[in-house]
Amino acid sequence: MPHRNDDALEDPARLRRLLRAKDCMDAASHEAWPVSRLAEVSGVSEAHFARSFKRAFGIPPHRYLLTRRIEQATTLLRDTDLAITEIAFATGWESLGTFGRIFHDITGRSPGAMRSEARADVTALERVPACVLKAAQRPDLTIAVLEKRRRVEKDKVPPSTKEAT
Incomplete structure (x- = not known):
């Protein structure tokens, strides 16, 4: 059972951080965006970022x-x-x-x-x-x-x- 804090959709600050990473990909889609870089932009761990991004937007970041x-x-x-x-x-x-x-x-x-x-x-x-x-x-x-x-x-x-x- 996932911990309540893992749900990015329930935490507006966490969702804003995910949106920041999504906006970076939109603005510079020609650049390399490994999960480590996206997690750094979002200020969360790589595993947390990948899981939260997929939950929030329906598809993995890649x-x-x-x-x-x-x-x-x-x-x-x-x-x-x-x-x-x-x-x-x-x-x-x-x-x-x-x-x-x-x-x-x-x-x-x-x-x-x-x-x-x-x-x-x-x-x-x-x-x-x-x-x-x-x-x-x-x-x-x-x-x-x-x-x-x-x-x-x-x-x-x-x-x-x-x-x-």
């Missing part, structure tokens, strides 16, 4: 960061002429291969296909407010990327980690 990076990459693919490699590095990925694989796993399309589709639909999308478009295109990371890939590939990829529920 998945939240992936969501932000994919959202930003999608926007850059749609709205700029930057090369896909430049977009990958600008949004915090360390390699083009990792970016392409994770982007495809999450969105179901390669970055190039996403760019082509977005440009083909540009006239219809010009009338939609950017905030609505961004919310509608937000990637769904309620399950881990490896789990999603495993389900798509019908268990061809053996699990490398066990996710706690």
Whole structure:
């Protein structure tokens, strides 16, 4: 049974500290945000931070960061002429291969296909407010990327980690 003090949702000060870490990820999603750095921003232990963040926001901090990076990459693919490699590095990925694989796993399309589709639909999308478009295109990371890939590939990829529920 969790201790009452572990519930970030019941403590406004603790929730503010979690929001501070979330805001840091939003403002600099291209940077590395290991749990140790996020816990330091929040002023709590790593284990407490990870547990509290997931309880407060519904997904682990790493998945939240992936969501932000994919959202930003999608926007850059749609709205700029930057090369896909430049977009990958600008949004915090360390390699083009990792970016392409994770982007495809999450969105179901390669970055190039996403760019082509977005440009083909540009006239219809010009009338939609950017905030609505961004919310509608937000990637769904309620399950881990490896789990999603495993389900798509019908268990061809053996699990490398066990996710706690």
